[in-house]
Amino acid sequence: MGASKTSTSQPVRRRRADVVARAIDVLDExxxxxxxxxxxxxxxxxxxxxxxxxxxxxxxxxxxxADELLERGRRPVEIVTWESELRLVCVELRDAMRSHRDAAELIAGVHARGEGAQEPVRRMAAALARAGADDDLARVGAGLVLHFAFAHVGDDDADFALGLEIVLDGLTARLVR
Structure with a gap:
């Protein structure tokens, strides 16, 4: 009667964060x-x-x-200009999409369904709004930069950086009007 229960008879308790971390490992595998x-x-x-x-x-x-992968890619930086913030968010997003097997497909799919991975576009829209963009330009501009990152995740670093600068130049020109 005094025998202890075996580990198979008791439920294994996991924290939400542990489940997400292991789910990412399973994604990699x-x-x-x-x-x-x-x-x-x-x-x-x-x-x-x-x-x-x-x-x-x-x-x-x-x-x-997807949200955890994006969070892991965040860099502790104080941003001064809106361009620097958009550049940083875009690079963080790209790094997160390249960090694990099929992470790009996961993040893009979750974002497209509106179920998660929304923080990068929110951060970019907020940066554009601080730069003086109206609601439409902030929304569309943030979406443009986000979709640039999604579409060019496989580009080499120099091509990615040049393409991003071209997109940011266009947004700058639009903001100056």
């Missing part, structure tokens, strides 16, 4: 096409239903993964 809640649960040693304690579903977990 198997890629997005073979990533699943079932695979993650097996890797964590829990039933798939245990993941729903932290996430309403796969899309919510994918969004949390």
């Amino acid at each position: 198997h890629g997005l096409a073979d990533w699943s809640m079932r695979r993650l649960a097996a890797d964590l040693g829990v039933q798939p239903s245990a993941l729903y304690h932290h996430f309403a579903g796969k899309d919510e977990l994918l969004a949390a993964m």
Whole structure:
């Protein structure tokens, strides 16, 4: 009667952050096409239903993964100009998309569905607004820079930097009007 319970009879408790971190590791190991809640649960040693304690579903977990990848890519910097901030956010976004297997597909997909990965575009729009852009220019300009990063994640660094400068020159010209 005094025997202790084995580890298989007690549920394994995981923090949300631990689940997200392991989900990113599973992404690296198997890629997005073979990533699943079932695979993650097996890797964590829990039933798939245990993941729903932290996430309403796969899309919510994918969004949390994308947000975590973006957060990991943040640099502690004080930005002075709007151009510097847009450049920094764009480079951080690109670095996050290049940091893990299929991270670009994950981040772009989650963003497109409006489920996560929204912080970069919010930061860029806020920087443009501080520069004097009206709401439409801030929204469209931020989207333009974001989609530039999505479309050019595979470019070499020099080509990426030159393309980004061309986009920023266009926004500067628009703001001067």
